[in-house]
Every structure is written in C-alpha cells, then in structure tokens.
Amino acid sequence: MPLRGAQLYLEIDAGPIRDAGGNLLAVVETLRDMTQRQSAESRLRTMFEASPDPVWIIEDDHFVECNDAAVNMLGYASRDEILNAHPSQLSPPVQPDGEDSFGKAERMMALAREKGLHRFEWVHARADGSHFTAEVTLSVIDLAGRQAIYCAWRDISDRKRAEEALRLYAKAFEHSGEAIMITDRDNRIVAVNAALARDTGYAAEELLGKDPRVLASHQTPRETYQAMWAALNESGYWQGELWDLRKDGVSYPKWAAISAIHDEQGALTNYIASFTDISERKAAEARIDHLAHHDALTGLVNRYNLESRLAQSLLAARREVRQLAVMFIDLDRFKVINDTLGHHTGDRMLVEVARRLGDCVRESDIVARLGGDEFVVVLTSLACDMDAALVAAKILVALSSPYTVDGKILHSTPSIGISMFPTNGEDSETLMKNADAAMYFAKAKGRNNFQFFSPAMTAAATERMELERDLRGALAAGQYELHYQPQVCAKSGAVRGVEALIRWRHPERGLVPPLTFIPIAEETGAIEAIGAWVLEEACRQKAAWRAAGMPALRIAVNLSAQQLRSSTLVAQVRAAMEAYGIGPGELELEITESAAMEDPERAIGRLEALRGLGVELAIDDFGTGYSSLAYLKMLPIDTLKLDRAFVRDIETDENDAAISAATLALARNLGLKVVAEGVENEAQREFLSRHGCELLQGYLFGRPEPAAVWTERWQAAAPGTAG
Numbered sequence: 182m183p184l185r186g187a188q189l190y191l192e193i194d195a196g197p198i199r200d201a202g203g204n205l206l207a208v209v210e211t212l213r214d215m216t217q218r219q220s221a222e223s224r225l226r227t228m229f230e231a232s233p234d235p236v237w238i239i240e241d242d243h244f245v246e247c248n249d250a251a252v253n254m255l256g257y258a259s260r261d262e263i264l265n266a267h268p269s270q271l272s273p274p275v276q277p278d279g280e281d282s283f284g285k286a287e288r289m290m291a292l293a294r295e296k297g298l299h300r301f302e303w304v305h306a307r308a309d310g311s312h313f314t315a316e317v318t319l320s321v322i323d324l325a326g327r328q329a330i331y332c333a334w335r336d337i338s339d340r341k342r343a344e345e346a347l348r349l350y351a352k353a354f355e356h357s358g359e360a361i362m363i364t365d366r367d368n369r370i371v372a373v374n375a376a377l378a379r380d381t382g383y384a385a386e387e388l389l390g391k392d393p394r395v396l397a398s399h400q401t402p403r404e405t406y407q408a409m410w411a412a413l414n415e416s417g418y419w420q421g422e423l424w425d426l427r428k429d430g431v432s433y434p435k436w437a438a439i440s441a442i443h444d445e446q447g448a449l450t451n452y453i454a455s456f457t458d459i460s461e462r463k464a465a466e467a468r469i470d471h472l473a474h475h476d477a478l479t480g481l482v483n484r485y486n487l488e489s490r491l492a493q494s495l496l497a498a499r500r501e502v503r504q505l506a507v508m509f510i511d512l513d514r515f516k517v518i519n520d521t522l523g524h525h526t527g528d529r530m531l532v533e534v535a536r537r538l539g540d541c542v543r544e545s546d547i548v549a550r551l552g553g554d555e556f557v558v559v560l561t562s563l564a565c566d567m568d569a570a571l572v573a574a575k576i577l578v579a580l581s582s583p584y585t586v587d588g589k590i591l592h593s594t595p596s597i598g599i600s601m602f603p604t605n606g607e608d609s610e611t612l613m614k615n616a617d618a619a620m621y622f623a624k625a626k627g628r629n630n631f632q633f634f635s636p637a638m639t640a641a642a643t644e645r646m647e648l649e650r651d652l653r654g655a656l657a658a659g660q661y662e663l664h665y666q667p668q669v670c671a672k673s674g675a676v677r678g679v680e681a682l683i684r685w686r687h688p689e690r691g692l693v694p695p696l697t698f699i700p701i702a703e704e705t706g707a708i709e710a711i712g713a714w715v716l717e718e719a720c721r722q723k724a725a726w727r728a729a730g731m732p733a734l735r736i737a738v739n740l741s742a743q744q745l746r747s748s749t750l751v752a753q754v755r756a757a758m759e760a761y762g763i764g765p766g767e768l769e770l771e772i773t774e775s776a777a778m779e780d781p782e783r784a785i786g787r788l789e790a791l792r793g794l795g796v797e798l799a800i801d802d803f804g805t806g807y808s809s810l811a812y813l814k815m816l817p818i819d820t821l822k823l824d825r826a827f828v829r830d831i832e833t834d835e836n837d838a839a840i841s842a843a844t845l846a847l848a849r850n851l852g853l854k855v856v857a858e859g860v861e862n863e864a865q866r867e868f869l870s871r872h873g874c875e876l877l878q879g880y881l882f883g884r885p886e887p888a889a890v891w892t893e894r895w896q897a898a899a900p901g902t903a904g
C-alpha cells in the first residue's frame with residue numbers, strides 16, 4: 182500500500198459499455214499503479230545521462246538517443262547535430278582493417294542483434310575531423326516493446342597508444358643489433374633478443390630461467406663482478422668490460438651496460454643489460470698497440486717502446502744488483518746495398534738481421550730497431566761485462582754471414598757499441614748515448630768489430646755530430662777548397678800531373694782533412710754534391726792554368742763509390758770537360774779498388790763510358806782491398822796507384838817490398854802504368870824506380886798545396902808565363 186500523501190503514477194484504461202443499440206451504458210476504468218515503473222524509467226534515464234562513457238540508443242540502425250558524454254566526446258555543440266545519424270556518418274569512411282565504415286557498422290549491428298551482445302573496436306571521427314578509437318559494446322534491449330540497441334563507447338586511444346608503444350619496444354628489443362637480456366629480481370633470465378642468441382650461440386629457450394653466469398668465462402676478474410654489483414645496488418647502473426664464453430667454448434670480450442628496473446613503488450623488478458661484442462675493437466686496439474710499440478718492417482720493439490722497456494729493465498737490474506748492457510748496432514755500408522739493389526732488397530735483409538739478432542739473445546733481452554739499419558740490443562741481468570762481450574762476438578758472427586736475398590748473396594758486417602749499466606750510465610738516455618758513441622768508435626776502428634764505451638769516446642761522438650751538422654751547409658758556404666799534389670816522372674823528376682785533394686776550411690776548426698769528413702759525407706749522402714763540385718773545380722783550375730800558360734799537366738780527381746754508382750756521372754764528367762775544354766788524356770779519375778769491386782759489371786760499363794770521353798782511369802789504394810784479378814783484368818783502367826802503406830816500409834819490410842815489386846810486375850803484364858803514393862825519401866824513390874815504377878807521388882816531391890802556391894812556383898821556375 183502506498184503511504185498517505187505519496188504521489189502515485191496510474192495508468193488508466195477506460196472502456197465504454199453499450200447496449201445492443203449502441204447506447205453508452207457505463208464506462209469501465211481500469212487503474213494500474215505505474216508508480217514503480219515510472220521511477221525505474223526515470224532512474225534509467227538518469228543513469229543514461231549520468232554515464233561518464235558515451236552511451237547511445239540505436240533504432241533502425243541510427244542513433245536516436247545519446248547522452249552528453251557522447252556529444253562531448255565527438256566535439257559537437259548539441260545532440261541535435263548527431264541524432265538520427267547512421268554510425269558510419271560519425272566515422273571515417275574506412276576502418277583500420279580496410280572495411281568501409283557503413284558496411285562494417287551494419288555487420289556489427291547485425292551481429293549484436295544475432296548474439297544479443299557484441300563488443301568490438303571502432304574508429305570514430307570527431308566534429309573537427311580528428312579520430313579516436315573506441316571500444317564499442319552493443320546490447321540488444323527492448324524499448325516499450327520495440328527492439329533497440331544500447332550502445333556504449335569507451336575511448337581506448339590511450340590504451341591503443343600504449344599497446345602500440347609496447348609493440349614498438351618489443352620490435353626494438355627483438356631487432357636491436359645489440360644483445361639484450363632481461364632478468365627478474367632474482368637475476369633469472371626472462372628475455373633475450375635475437376642478437377644475444379647470435380652472439381652467444383645459445384637459443385633463447387636454452388637461456389630462459391637461467392642465471393646469466395652460465396655465459397661467463399673465467400677471464401673476467403672477480404673484482405669486476407664485485408664492482409658491478411656494488412654499482413647496481415648503489416646507483417642502479419653499471420657499465421664495463423666482461424669476458425664471456427660462447428656456446429662453442431670460445432671466450433670473447435663484450436661491453437656491458439646494465440640497469441636495475443624498479444616499479445612505481447620503488448621495488449626492484451628486473452635488470453636489463455645490453456651487450457656489445459668488442460672482439461674486433463679489442464683486436465684492432467691490440468693491432469694499433471702493436472704497431473705503436475713495434476717496428477712495422479721487422480716486428481721488433483721500436484724506439485718508443487725501447488725507452489720504456491729499457492727503463493723497466495734498469496729498475497729490475499738495480500733491484501737485483503745485476504749489470505745490463507746496451508748495444509748499438511749499425512750495419513756497415515748498408516746504404517750501399519739499399520742504394521744499389523733497391524729498398525725492397527734492403528728491407529728483406531733488415532728482416533733477416535732482426536731474425537738473426539733474436540737468435541743471439543735470450544727471451545728476456547730486448548731487440549729493437551730504431552730505424553734504417555740501426556738496431557739496439559739490451560742484455561738484461563748480466564753478471565759481468567764479459568757476458569756482453571760473448572754476445573757481441575756472437576752477433577758479429579751472425580750478422581757477418583752472407584745473406585741470400587732475392588737469389589743474390591749479400592755481405593754485410595756490423596759495428597757494435599756497448600755501454601754497461603751501471604759503469605757507463607745509470608739511466609736509459611746516458612746508456613743509449615754512450616753505446617752510440619762506442620758504435621761510432623767501432624766504425625772508426627775499421628767496422629766489423631765491437632767496442633765497449635770509454636769516456637774518451639763521448640768527445641769523439643760529439644765531434645762527429647758537430648761535423649755532420651756543419652757539413653750540411655759547408656758546400657753552400659763555399660768552405661771547400663782543392664789542394665794539388667804533383668806526380669813526377671820517376672826517371673826525370675819532371676812533373677807529369679797533379680792530384681786534386683779536397684780540404685774543408687771550417688770557420689772554427691781551420692783546415693779539416695778529407696779523412697775526417699769524407700766518411701761522414703759518404704754516410705750522409707752529401708758526397709755526391711761534394712764530388713760534383715770537386716770535378717767542376719778541378720776542371721776549372723786546369724782551364725785557368727792553361728789560360729795562364731802553365732805546363733799542360735794531367736789532373737787527377739778522386740771519385741767516391743757513391744759517384745761511381747750514380748747514373749748521372751758520365752753526363753756530369755762530359756759537361757765539365759766541355760765547359761772547360763778538357764781534352765783526351767788531360768783528366769784522370771781515381772776510384773778505389775773497393776768501389777770498383779762493389780758491382781764490377783756496373784763499374785766496367787760506367788768506366789768504359791768515361792773512357793769513351795777520353796778520361797784516364799786509375800785504381801786508387803791498390804792492394805788494400807779484395808780485388809779479384811779476374812775482374813781487374815776486365816776493368817778499362819790505365820793506372821794502378823800503389824798504396825802508400827806498402828811504400829812506407831818498402832826498404833825495411835820484406836813483405837811490402839815483395840808486394841810492391843809484384844804489383845809493378847803485374848801492372849807491366851797488364852800494360853798498366855803505376856803511380857806509387859807516399860814517397861817520402863830517396864831510398865823509396867830508388868827502390869820504386871829500380872822496379873820500373875814510372876810515376877811517383879809523395880812529400881819528397883811536394884805536399885798538397887793550394888792552386889795559387891803551385892802557380893807561383895811554376896811562374897818562378899819559368900818566368901815569363903802569364904799571371
């Protein structure tokens with residue numbers, strides 16, 4: 182029963198009652214209490230209106246009712262604008278799956294009618310044309326006896342975006358070139374990507390659920406792992422190098438970056454690690470490091486590395502109270518091999534030298550190449566300097582044995598300088614400097630030997646360095662001059678020719694003799710320019726003497742081995758002769774026996790060409806070298822110069838006398854003239870003359886003097902000649 186005073190909603194049905202004639206007899210009214218139903222409908226409408234999600238009523242496939250949320254979501258001003266629209270009219274023409282919106286909407290509604298409830302995703306269009314994705318739920322309802330569809334939307338754009346992002350992350354994870362691994366809070370592997378499977382050789386299934394240490398090799402130091410966990414616990418991040426083991430058992434270095442992941446409450450949930458295989462980078466680094474510390478040609482320790490290795494060895498020697506030897510090794514006349522046979526041959530020989538040096542020393546010793554043909558051997562931990570001498574002797578033998586390079590047999594010898602720690606120096610620099618000085622001393626001592634450093638050598642080495650420095654500018658500064666020494670007829674004493682001998686008028690040192698600077702000029706290559714100057718100057722002087730009416734004397738000029746090697750020599754000589762009108766027989770070129778024997782075939786060709794110019798040719802220092810008589814016979818020469826070493830003791834030393842006599846006999850047989858050098862006294866003159874020597878040269882007849890002195894002398898002897 183309704184309460185007194187409460188409102189009632191009644192539904193009244195009234196029906197007339199008539200008699201047979203149709204007259205109204207009464208009205209029958211049926212009252213139905215609709216109060217409850219009315220309030221239910223009102224509640225439904227309220228709910229419909231108050232729903233935060235857009236809701237619609239669809240009848241005959243058109244929206245006939247909607248709430249404010251639907252109007253707002255679509256961005257229209259009033260529901261009048263959208264009511265009676267077909268769902269496709271509030272949608273883009275086509276749905277993301279490619280189906281047209283009208284057809285698909287019809288299909289969805291049909292499905293809802295068939296099943297009673299149907300849920301699906303739908304892209305709608307707002308009033309401004311923008312789109313959003315909604316999850317649509319269609320439920321079939323009965324509206325006052327008519328079938329309708331209740332339609333509810335939920336904007337799932339955010340969810341879709343999140344899903345899209347997740348899909349993207351998943352793709353990025355899977356396709357990343359970097360190996361990625363995700364572990365749970367207990368450090369069990371929960372995900373690995375394809376790159377990790379590729380790098381490790383394991384399939385993902387073989388790793389899931391395992392501890393990442395299944396990949397570890399024992400090459401990663403324990404401290405690295407300790408530091409890694411400390412950093413992850415403290416800052417949540419660590420990166421560094423780890424060594425892992427591939428499934429095939431090969432270990433490899435990888436660069437790891439690991440982050441700890443926490444949820445919104447700050448609880449640890451995962452670790453995510455990315456790894457880069459750095460095998461190639463490490464190998465490249467190792468190669469670069471090797472190149473930086475080793476000589477590219479021989480693979481020996483280089484200069485830079487030698488310094489640090491020597492410093493370390495010195496520390497050890499000091500600690501162990503042992504000696505140490507630094508050996509400077511230079512190959513004698515290596516430049517000749519390089520210049521004549523080419524760098525390729527020179528390089529191959531240096532590689533062989535490096536190999537032989539390695540064979541002469543212990544593993545713990547150091548063998549370095551400083552560049553060119555300069556090597557350094559450090560003998561570490563020696564008991565006495567005798568040990569160093571034994572190794573030096575071994576090196577002498579090893580490096581002096583013939584080399585077979587490109588089918589050629591080559592000869593070279595080393596000059597070795599040794600400085601000892603601690604006697605000759607306590608630091609690397611001093612020891613190296615002193616070994617270098619000792620090496621120069623070994624060279625000066627005739628090469629192919631070793632010398633221990635002595636303090637006196639420092640001065641000699643310093644002087645050599647200074648000379649080398651000053652030599653560079655001497656030609657341009659006009660500091661060279663030629664002195665001339667006469668060659669006389671043994672029988673008559675008449676001057677037949679002069680030999681041009683170079684002198685260096687050094688601004689501080691005064692007159693420097695050729696034996697002091699010619700070897701340096703030869704080693705540094707300066708000799709070629711100096712030789713060219715000598716040739717030109719001698720020819721110029723000869724022309725000047727001729728112009729002054731001096732006797733027509735043959736002029737002899739010394740040629741260095743390097744000049745003989747030069748392909749421009751013949752052209753140079755021709756040019757000088759033409760420039761100063763030097764005729765056949767007026768110029769003699771002296772070459773040493775060793776220069777001619779360096780490459781006899783080439784020498785023969787070049788000397789023949791010079792001969793063709795009318796130049797006379799002499800072999801200098803005859804008897805001091807290792808002449809092959811077979812080759813000597815083939816050389817197109819006119820004169821042998823008997824070395825003054827044999828002349829000096831010719832009257833007292835039977836050997837010298839015998840060699841001199843034999844040389845003179847040989848020359849006679851070969852049809853050659855002989856000039857005996859270094860004749861200082863009558864007895865020598867008499868001996869040589871008696872044995873048929875035609876020409877003599879020596880202090881007995883005159884020392885080498887400047888051209889002006891000879892001019893004066895000749896003018897005095899033959900007054901009336903032009904000045």
Ligand SMILES: Nc1nc2c(ncn2[C@@H]2O[C@H](COP(=O)(O)O[C@H]3[C@@H](O)[C@H](n4cnc5c(=O)[nH]c(N)nc54)O[C@@H]3COP(=O)(O)O)[C@@H](O)[C@H]2O)c(=O)[nH]1
Pocket residue numbers: 666680681682683694695696699712715739740741771801802822825858859860861878879880881885
């Ligand atoms: N490539 C070039 N080499 C040259 C040139 N000029 C000289 N030289 C070579 O230097 C060497 C030494 O020469 P030098 O000091 O001039 O000595 C010469 C004479 O002074 C010396 N000599 C002459 N007579 C005597 C003597 O009676 N006693 C004695 N103790 N020494 C004497 O002999 C040298 C001449 O030697 P040589 O040339 O072998 O005839 C020397 O090897 C020169 O070749 C140059 O321009 N280019």
